[in-house]
Amino acid sequence: MPRMNLDKRKILEAAGALANELSVKKLSLNALAARLGIKPPSLYNHVESLDRLRRDLMAYGWETLGDEISDALIGVSGDEAIRRACNVIYDYAARNPGVFEAMAYYNSDDGEGDSPADRLSAIVYRLCSARDVSEAQAVHVLRVFRSYVEGFALLAKHRSFSRDVPVRESFDLGVEFLIAGIHRLEDAHRAQPENGAGKPPEGSGNHA
Amino acid sequence: MPRMNLDKRKILEAAGALANELSVKKLSLNALAARLGIKPPSLYNHVESLDRLRRDLMAYGWETLGDEISDALIGVSGDEAIRRACNVIYDYAARNPGVFEAMAYYNSDDGEGDSPADRLSAIVYRLCSARDVSEAQAVHVLRVFRSYVEGFALLAKHRSFSRDVPVRESFDLGVEFLIAGIHRLEDAHRAQPENGAGKPPEGSGNHA
DNA sequence: TATTTTAACTAATTTAATTAGTTTTGTCAA
DNA sequence: TTGACAAAACTAATTAAATTAGTTAAAATA
Numbered sequence: 001m002p003r004m005n006l007d008k009r010k011i012l013e014a015a016g017a018l019a020n021e022l023s024v025k026k027l028s029l030n031a032l033a034a035r036l037g038i039k040p041p042s043l044y045n046h047v048e049s050l051d052r053l054r055r056d057l058m059a060y061g062w063e064t065l066g067d068e069i070s071d072a073l074i075g076v077s078g079d080e081a082i083r084r085a086c087n088v089i090y091d092y093a094a095r096n097p098g099v100f101e102a103m104a105y106y107n108s109d110d111g112e113g114d115s116p117a118d119r120l121s122a123i124v125y126r127l128c129s130a131r132d133v134s135e136a137q138a139v140h141v142l143r144v145f146r147s148y149v150e151g152f153a154l155l156a157k158h159r160s161f162s163r164d165v166p167v168r169e170s171f172d173l174g175v176e177f178l179i180a181g182i183h184r185l186e187d188a189h190r191a192q193p194e195n196g197a198g199k200p201p202e203g204s205g206n207h208a
Numbered sequence: 209m210p211r212m213n214l215d216k217r218k219i220l221e222a223a224g225a226l227a228n229e230l231s232v233k234k235l236s237l238n239a240l241a242a243r244l245g246i247k248p249p250s251l252y253n254h255v256e257s258l259d260r261l262r263r264d265l266m267a268y269g270w271e272t273l274g275d276e277i278s279d280a281l282i283g284v285s286g287d288e289a290i291r292r293a294c295n296v297i298y299d300y301a302a303r304n305p306g307v308f309e310a311m312a313y314y315n316s317d318d319g320e321g322d323s324p325a326d327r328l329s330a331i332v333y334r335l336c337s338a339r340d341v342s343e344a345q346a347v348h349v350l351r352v353f354r355s356y357v358e359g360f361a362l363l364a365k366h367r368s369f370s371r372d373v374p375v376r377e378s379f380d381l382g383v384e385f386l387i388a389g390i391h392r393l394e395d396a397h398r399a400q401p402e403n404g405a406g407k408p409p410e411g412s413g414n415h416a
Numbered sequence: 417t418a419t420t421t422t423a424a425c426t427a428a429t430t431t432a433a434t435t436a437g438t439t440t441t442g443t444c445a446a
Numbered sequence: 447t448t449g450a451c452a453a454a455a456c457t458a459a460t461t462a463a464a465t466t467a468g469t470t471a472a473a474a475t476a
Contacts, residue, residue: 003423003472029464038424041465045423050464104362105313137381139373143360144382146368151359152351154312160354165347173345173389174352180392181385211441211454238432246455249434253454258433 004038011036011046012060015053019098024054024105027098054102061099065092066119073123079179081127086149086175093153101157104150120146132186141182148174212246219244219254220268223261227306232262232313235306262310269307273300274327281331287387289335294357294383301361309365312358328354340394349390356382 014035019027029050033040047053065088072088073081093100121142128138152171161167222243227235237258241248255261273296280296281289301308329350336346360379369375 006423028462030462039426040463041426042424044465105366136373139370140378140381143363143369143375143378144356144385147360147363147382148352148356149359150363151357152355154362155351155355155358158313161351162347165344167351170348170351173348174355174386177352177389177392178382178385180389181381184385184388214454236432237434247457248432249436249457250455252434 004036006036006038006046008046008056011043011053012057015057016060016096016099019057019102020096022098024057024098024102027054027057029053054105057099058102058105061096061103062119064099065089065103066123068092069120069123077127077130082145082179082182083175085123085127086145086171089149090153090171093150093157097157100153104154131182132189133182134189137185137189141185144181145178148178212244214244214246214254216254216264219251219261220265223265224268224304224307227265227310228304230306232265232306232309235262235265237261262313265307266310266313269304269311270327272307273297273311274331276300277328277331285335285338290353290387290390291383293331293335294353294379297357298361298379301358301365305365308361312362339390340397341390342397345393345397349393352389353386356386 011032015027015032018031018035022031027050029040029043029047032053033043036043047056069085069088072084076084124142124145125138128141129135133141152174155161156167156171161170219240223235223240226239226243230239235258237248237251237255240261241251244251255264277293277296280292284292332350332353333346336349337343341349360382363369364375364379369378
């Protein structure tokens with residue numbers, strides 16, 4: 001009966017730790033309550049449901065990750081900024097597998113407020129606007145990067161990659177591929193600034 | 209009590225349909241049994257557990273997708289083959305959201321037999337070996353493509369992308385980015401055939 | 417201090433997976 | 447053809463976890 005002085009923060013941290021140790025799937029109210037030193041039903045004073053807790057965990061993860069990215073980008077620009085942002089995400093995912101899983105699984109389906117990854121979007125847009133990439137294409141670029149980085153992190157987490165070949169090299173290579181892609185966009189944009197997103201700028205042996 | 213003449217095939221198809229309608233998370237033995245016209249416990253004559261069923265569904269998905277890719281690649285080569293393979297995966301994911309989710313979530317953790325995506329790997333290796341990409345780098349390339357395509361499909365499924373900007377254009381752009389990346393590898397390989405996977409071929413405004 | 421709200425508790429309910437034990441149905445060899 | 451056996455269905459019971467109901471103690475505030 002003594003009060004535990006819990007707040008959203010402590011609960012999400014405990015939930016995150018549990019998710020990292022056990023995986024989101026196995027994150028249960030029982031386990032969480034035990035870790036917090038209360039009985040399961042007491043959790044309902046703080047949390048609406050297990051599903052909602054997982055969702056909150058996702059939002060919490062995006063916030064934390066957003067902070068880390070912001071920090072890492074202070075005073076950095078250009079390609080190097082992109083590399084760093086990608087690396088921070090990758091490291092975060094490696095460090096917080098459970099939380100990251102929540103971030104990838106749950107997304108703003110039932111769209112309550114803003115998208116949880118909005119903050120990340122803002123960062124990427126800022127990076128793009130400092131370059132020769134049109135507003136319209138920045139949207140595409142953001143999607144492409146998110147897909148790659150999140151996809152890679154998930155596959156790595158699930159051990160989908162054979163352990164012999166170093167995983168980090170693969171990740172870096174992909175980032176370089178995508179950065180090169182941006183450069184191609186910029187070149188095309190400088191040549192004829194009216195472009196959509198569509199097909200490649202010709203002359204690369206396409207339609208082979 | 210009449211026998212339903214079920215086999216693995218029918219059960220996985222029903223499970224897949226349910227997963228697509230409800231999501232893997234909500235795929236339950238109750239629902240599956242109801243759909244098959246039997247009582248839940250009877251399922252245990254065919255299936256070891258719910259978790260195992262989901263895993264089998266994953267394997268089934270990879271097989272099906274593998275077939276579709278093989279079909280799509282008959283008589284096609286080069287960049288166009290890569291484009292088609294990516295598109296087939298993307299379409300498959302759009303058509304079978306639940307099964308695809310299973311394919312992405314569950315991976316060969318507890319490594320029973322071969323990796324479920326091995327078939328896909330074989331296809332990509334064949335594509336690479338027909339090009340100027342070294343065996344070693346083919347591994348990286350495979351990982352990069354898988355990450356991007358699976359990541360994109362997952363994010364799209366989770367409606368993580370704003371609906372205004374056409375999603376397909378983003379996907380295609382990313383594919384072109386990656387194809388361009390392969391071309392860069394090939395160029396580098398032709399220039400100095402001893403390369404690892406690491407950093408970019410210089411002269412692109414790095415370390416800015 | 418009195419009142420109200422918050423956060424804990426116990427007890428009960430619900431839902432779903434799973435197990436135990438039984439019966440039916442089909443197959444196959446004597 | 448028939449009788450035994452295996453496979454596949456069933457009912458009934460168990461277990462585990464989320465959730466709800468109703469109660470009480472602690473803290474905050476008027």
